[in-house]
Amino acid sequence: MAKTHQRVGHLYVISGPSGAGKGTVCKELLRTHDVHLSTSMTTRNPRPGEVDGIEYFFVSHEEFEEHIANGDMLEYAKVFDNYYGTPKDAVLRHLKRGRDVILEIDVQGGLQIKKKMPEEAILIFLLPPDLDTLYDRIVGRGTESKADIDRRFNEARNEIKLIGEYDYYVVNGVVADAANDIASIMNAESHRVPERVSELIKLYDE
Ligand code: 5GP
Numbered sequence: 001m002a003k004t005h006q007r008v009g010h011l012y013v014i015s016g017p018s019g020a021g022k023g024t025v026c027k028e029l030l031r032t033h034d035v036h037l038s039t040s041m042t043t044r045n046p047r048p049g050e051v052d053g054i055e056y057f058f059v060s061h062e063e064f065e066e067h068i069a070n071g072d073m074l075e076y077a078k079v080f081d082n083y084y085g086t087p088k089d090a091v092l093r094h095l096k097r098g099r100d101v102i103l104e105i106d107v108q109g110g111l112q113i114k115k116k117m118p119e120e121a122i123l124i125f126l127l128p129p130d131l132d133t134l135y136d137r138i139v140g141r142g143t144e145s146k147a148d149i150d151r152r153f154n155e156a157r158n159e160i161k162l163i164g165e166y167d168y169y170v171v172n173g174v175v176a177d178a179a180n181d182i183a184s185i186m187n188a189e190s191h192r193v194p195e196r197v198s199e200l201i202k203l204y205d206e
Contacts, residue, residue, distance in 0.1 A: 009095040010189055011117060012102045013110040014182070016126030017156030019137035021172040022104050025126060028179035029102070033186070034102045036094040041067065044082040047143050057087070075105065075112035080151065084109070095120065100186065107162045114165065122189050124182060125166040129173040133159070 012035075016022050026037055041057040043064050052058050057090055059067075064083045067073055074092075076085025094101045103113065113121045128134040138144070138152050163169060168185050172178040 008120070009097070009101055010122055010186070011091070011095060011101045011113065011120040011122045012100065012123055012182075012186065013113050014102055014104050014126060015107050015110045015123070015159075015166070017128070017134065017159045018152040019134045019156060020126040021137065021139075021175065021178070022126055024175050025170075025172055025178045025182065026102060026104050028175050029064075029182055032179070033183055034099070035186075036090075036099050038085055038086055038091050038101055038103050040084055040103075040105065042082055042083075042084045045082070052091050063165075075109045075111075075116070077106055077108035079106050079108070080148075080155070087114075100190075107159050107165075111162075111165055119195055122185070123166040123168070124185060125163045125169045126170055126178065127160070127163075127171045129171055 014022055014026060023097055029035065029038055039053065039055075039057060041064060042060055043059060043061050044056075046055070046058050047053065050056065050058075061083065063087070064076075067085070067087070068076060073085040074088040078081060078084075086105060086109065089192070091103070093103050105113075110123050114123055128137065134156055135153055138149050144152065170178050170181045170185075173178065187201075
């Protein structure tokens with residue numbers, strides 16, 4: 001029987017400041033594409049309407065630190081005084097099966113992934129159209145205090161300075177357009193000639 005190309009999934013990191021619209025854009029992407037969105041673990045409290053195991057796995061500080069000690073996390077970072085991290089097992093399982101995986105994580109986490117998995121990881125930075133829109137989006141969420149809003153806004157401006165470490169950027173003005181742009185990047189990446197090109201050549205060499 002003819003051998004066919006067996007691909008390993010790509011690991012897409014989507015970062016961007018709080019208010020860039022990562023959550024909304026990823027949801028839109030999931031509606032139209034067969035990708036696995038990793039569920040992160042966090043020590044922050046659930047916001048109204050958030051459900052354990054859906055938006056995040058909500059755990060205590062002690063539990064999170066136990067997972068770090070056990071080596072269960074692919075990456076983790078402290079963001080706004082809380083731990084956030086990516087549980088390793090589910091991500092690796094999907095990648096091995098050839099499924100693309102998205103991590104919606106902050107820049108600190110994105111850089112850890114780039115270092116750990118340089119061959120698999122593709123880093124995409126989501127930007128707001130401008131700073132006024134960013135501020136309005138952070139305020140519009142309505143779940144944060146004034147101090148939190150200011151902190152997130154300042155943090156956002158610092159995060160944007162690290163965009164040079166990323167492979168692609170997408171501006172989120174209209175959600176559907178931003179999701180399409182990410183889909184185009186994913187499509188192009190799935191046609192990239194792989195590092196281990198010999199495996200691809202072998203398939204066509206009798
Ligand atoms: P929020 O509290 O608004 O849900 O998230 C705060 C920040 O933490 C966002 O920038 C979000 O992307 C980031 N974040 C969420 N999950 C993870 C994760 O697993 N790892 C890292 N490093 N950051 C995360």
